[in-house]
Amino acid sequence: MSARALPGDPPPVYEAHVFVCTNERPADHPRGCCKAKGSEKLRDYMKARAKELGLKTTRINTAGCLERCEIGPSLVIYPEGVWYQPTTNADIDEILQVHLIEGGRVARLLRTPEDGPKPAKKAEAHRLQRAPPNQGGGAWARRS
Numbered sequence: 001m002s003a004r005a006l007p008g009d010p011p012p013v014y015e016a017h018v019f020v021c022t023n024e025r026p027a028d029h030p031r032g033c034c035k036a037k038g039s040e041k042l043r044d045y046m047k048a049r050a051k052e053l054g055l056k057t058t059r060i061n062t063a064g065c066l067e068r069c070e071i072g073p074s075l076v077i078y079p080e081g082v083w084y085q086p087t088t089n090a091d092i093d094e095i096l097q098v099h100l101i102e103g104g105r106v107a108r109l110l111r112t113p114e115d116g117p118k119p120a121k122k123a124e125a126h127r128l129q130r131a132p133p134n135q136g137g138g139a140w141a142r143r144s
Contacts, residue, residue, distance in 0.1 A: 012079075016100055019063035020046065020075040033065075034072035038087070042073055046092045050100075058100050071115055083111040 020043040021034040047060040068074040068083070076083050077099060084099075084106065086092050091109055098104045 014059045015057040016059070016080075017078045018046065018058065018060045018075055018100075019066065019078070020060065021064070021066040021068065021072060022062050023065035023069065025069070031069040032072065033069055034074055037073045039073035039075075042075075042086055042089070042092055045089050046075075046096065049092060049096055053096060053101070055096070055100060068111065071111060074111070084109045085111050085115075 020039055022039050022043060023033050024035040025031065025033040027036070043060065043062060050058055050060050063076075066074050066076060071085055073087065074083060074085060075095075077095075082099065082105065084091075084095055086095060086109055091106075094106050095109065098106050
């Protein structure tokens with residue numbers, strides 16, 4: 001039972017949920033995006049392999065932006081809340097085997113909050129905006 005679960009709650013439908021970021025941004029966006037780094041192909045491979053391996057209590061889901069774009073592709077496994085940065089099908093195979101089947105962790109692919117960008121202060125986050133088409137220097141610009 002998780003820390004937020006209450007007695008009488010229905011049992012979970014899945015033992016594990018894997019959320020794979022497939023967010024897409026314009027090619028010139030300064031943060032980049034997981035889709036451009038191959039996340040859709042990795043997600044598709046992971047779904048197919050999980051099915052082949054008979055992982056019926058694991059759900060592989062598409063996710064929008066997980067706010068780890070700079071270090072993507074990113075995926076997170078719940079209920080553990082463990083983050084990985086897979087880049088190859090072999091990485092996906094290792095995550096499926098070690099984490100989801102054996103209950104371990106793939107240390108070389110683990111990502112922590114320190115690995116990603118520092119959260120922008122609210123005032124800072126609003127400064128990055130799409131520049132009007134009549135301004136040069138790329139589609140993304142910082143407001144002053």
